[in-house]
Amino acid sequence: xxxxxxxxxxxxxxxxxxxxxxxxxxxxxxxxxxxxxxxxxxxxxxxxxxxxxxxxxxxxxxxxxxxxxxxxxxxxxxxxxxxxxxxxxxxxxxxxxxxxxxxxxxxxxxxxx
Amino acid sequence: xxxxxxxxxxxxxxxxxxxxxxxxxxxxxxxxxxxxxxxxxxxxxxxxxxxxxxxxxxxxxxxxxxxxxxxxxxxxxxxxxxxxxxxxxxxxxxxxxxxxxxxxxxxxxxxxxxxxx
Numbered sequence: 001x002x003x004x005x006x007x008x009x010x011x012x013x014x015x016x017x018x019x020x021x022x023x024x025x026x027x028x029x030x031x032x033x034x035x036x037x038x039x040x041x042x043x044x045x046x047x048x049x050x051x052x053x054x055x056x057x058x059x060x061x062x063x064x065x066x067x068x069x070x071x072x073x074x075x076x077x078x079x080x081x082x083x084x085x086x087x088x089x090x091x092x093x094x095x096x097x098x099x100x101x102x103x104x105x106x107x108x109x110x111x112x113x
Numbered sequence: 114x115x116x117x118x119x120x121x122x123x124x125x126x127x128x129x130x131x132x133x134x135x136x137x138x139x140x141x142x143x144x145x146x147x148x149x150x151x152x153x154x155x156x157x158x159x160x161x162x163x164x165x166x167x168x169x170x171x172x173x174x175x176x177x178x179x180x181x182x183x184x185x186x187x188x189x190x191x192x193x194x195x196x197x198x199x200x201x202x203x204x205x206x207x208x209x210x211x212x213x214x215x216x217x218x219x220x221x222x223x224x225x226x227x228x229x230x
Contacts, residue, residue: 008153020184027152036221041207042223043117043220043221043222043223043224044157044219044221045221046218049218089156089157090123099145099147099162099210099217099219100147100159100162101147101159101208101219102159103156103157103158103159104156105155105156106154106155106156
């Protein structure tokens with residue numbers, strides 16, 4: 001079945017540091033890929049998505065590129081802020097499973113001033 | 114953006130009792146909603162797909178008689194944990210997609226923390 005693997009956390013960075021959170025997937029067909037973010041005390045929110053190979057999703061300074069050859073969708077940000085502290089989830093939606101998301105285990109990011 | 118609410122946000126109950134959790138789409142209609150369970154420091158596990166006007170579709174290993182799902186209207190789905198036991202303690206999250214495409218944005222509720230004593 002489909003699966004998503006994220007790098008283990010937690011990740012602790014200083015403000016303005018570069019962020020990478022690795023995500024790889026296994027899926028049949030051609031899934032769509034997502035990054036969701038969960039701020040403390042809030043529900044999950046879509047951060048960015050990519051629907052086909054070589055697409056780049058971007059939002060709020062975060063970027064991720066859909067790499068079919070390496071089955072990866074790594075999340076990057078050039079300069080993190082304290083307000084980026086949250087839990088980040090990589091997820092995929094299979095082409096034959098309407099709306100159903102398969103999540104990675106989540107990565108806790110803490111950014112210190 | 115679209116909002117999904119859950120009620121209650123937190124519930125504590127005694128073993129053997131039943132607990133109902135509501136999921137509402139506040140400003141859009143959702144013919145389909147999803148229920149997830151999240152264990153501490155673990156990922157979200159899809160439990161079932163709630164379908165308005167028809168039976169819910171449960172994922173493998175999820176007891177449908179234990180976790181009753183009713184999609185009463187285009188804006189409301191309920192999850193009832195029947196005869197709850199301590200091992201049912203978890204964080205339950207619902208979501209609703211914004212459209213009919215699998216790439217559409219899913220809107221998530223804030224979650225319900227269930228503690229069974």
